Amino acid sequence: MAMKVLLKKVTITAERLLRDELIEMIKRHGATGWTVTAVEGEGSRGNRTSDFEGRNSQIDTIVSKETASAIMEEVAEKYFADWAIITYAVDVEVLRGEKYLGGN
Amino acid sequence: MAMKVLLKKVTITAERLLRDELIEMIKRHGATGWTVTAVEGEGSRGNRTSDFEGRNSQIDTIVSKETASAIMEEVAEKYFADWAIITYAVDVEVLRGEKYLGGN
Amino acid sequence: MAMKVLLKKVTITAERLLRDELIEMIKRHGATGWTVTAVEGEGSRGNRTSDFEGRNSQIDTIVSKETASAIMEEVAEKYFADWAIITYAVDVEVLRGEKYLGGN
Numbered sequence: 474m475a476m477k478v479l480l481k482k483v484t485i486t487a488e489r490l491l492r493d494e495l496i497e498m499i500k501r502h503g504a505t506g507w508t509v510t511a512v513e514g515e516g517s518r519g520n521r522t523s524d525f526e527g528r529n530s531q532i533d534t535i536v537s538k539e540t541a542s543a544i545m546e547e548v549a550e551k552y553f554a555d556w557a558i559i560t561y562a563v564d565v566e567v568l569r570g571e572k573y574l575g576g577n
Numbered sequence: 578m579a580m581k582v583l584l585k586k587v588t589i590t591a592e593r594l595l596r597d598e599l600i601e602m603i604k605r606h607g608a609t610g611w612t613v614t615a616v617e618g619e620g621s622r623g624n625r626t627s628d629f630e631g632r633n634s635q636i637d638t639i640v641s642k643e644t645a646s647a648i649m650e651e652v653a654e655k656y657f658a659d660w661a662i663i664t665y666a667v668d669v670e671v672l673r674g675e676k677y678l679g680g681n
Numbered sequence: 682m683a684m685k686v687l688l689k690k691v692t693i694t695a696e697r698l699l700r701d702e703l704i705e706m707i708k709r710h711g712a713t714g715w716t717v718t719a720v721e722g723e724g725s726r727g728n729r730t731s732d733f734e735g736r737n738s739q740i741d742t743i744v745s746k747e748t749a750s751a752i753m754e755e756v757a758e759k760y761f762a763d764w765a766i767i768t769y770a771v772d773v774e775v776l777r778g779e780k781y782l783g784g785n
Contacts, residue, residue, distance in 0.1 A: 477750075480769075482769065482771070486612055505724065506722065506723060506724030506767065507722065507723060507724070508694055508720040508721065508722040508737065508739060509720060509721045509722070510614060510718060510719075510720045510721075510739070511614075512612040512613060512614045513612065513613045513614075514610065514611065514612040514613070515610060515611060516609065516610030516611070529612065531612065531614070535767070535769060542581075545670075545672050546672070548672075549672045549673060553672075553673065553676070559610065559639070559671075559676065559677075560671070560672065561584075561586065561639060561669040561670060561671045562669065562670045563586070563667055563668065563669050563670075563771055564668070564771065564772070565769040565770065565771050566753075566769060566770045566771075567767075567768070567769045568753050568754070568756075568757045568761075568768065569757060569761065572761070572767065573767075590716055614718060615718075616716040616717060616718045617716065617717045617718075618714065618715065618716040618717070619714060619715060620713065620714030620715070633716065635716065635718070646685075649774075649776050650776070652776075653776045653777060657776075657777065657780070663714065663743070663775075663780065663781075664775070664776070665688075665690065665743060665773040665774060665775045666773065666774045667690075667771055667772065667773050667774070668772070
């Protein structure tokens, strides 16, 4: 039996035009894989509500706990003030965790 | 560093025609944002199986624990008997939890 | 109030051509429902990176803890060596857990 490892799945949902820049960002943090899903969304930005609707990109990546925190911090610092973007992390159990962890 | 807050992500997957009514329902419970993903699905309704296939809508919203329970209860009470619908909640870590919590 | 039950949501993301065979596999393990989402992805296979890109299928199914482990083990044993495929499990809270558990 392969051993179970606990990692984090970080999800970032944002306007589609941020997609490539967000993927570059998570790669820079050491993410070795991700999926992108086209979603529709509506959400809040600061005090306003309903200020984005339409096609957004949801990016999911499985990383270590430390990398998850670093990615979420960067999203918050760089994007929360000016963009309708959300990010969250969930615990995930994986088999053969080395598949998901880069060399750094 | 922004503080991490533990909230719930509630997912509802149902036939597409329920989509707008379900979004109205989660808004009524105080949800301030959501994403909708087009998915294909097959599942059970009561004792029958495989009774829905094709384009369904998956609605995700991040809310407080109490709101998550209230939403799931309403889905169960109103829809479980007659519709092929599922709902579940997962723990999510977010930064700046106030983004996700409405004024009510 | 309906009682909350803790189950597992298993996610498998793989090239689209594996989709039907993976659905047959999870059915064989007793899964009674699933959703399939079209996603784009990039990930690692063994030591190589970036070896899959394009349209992939993400399959989600809610099952018991034991079934989740059995499905993930089979994915690892049969597919990890030769395919760009990932699988992970998360804890989910559901109402009326019997909806998700087959007769076996």
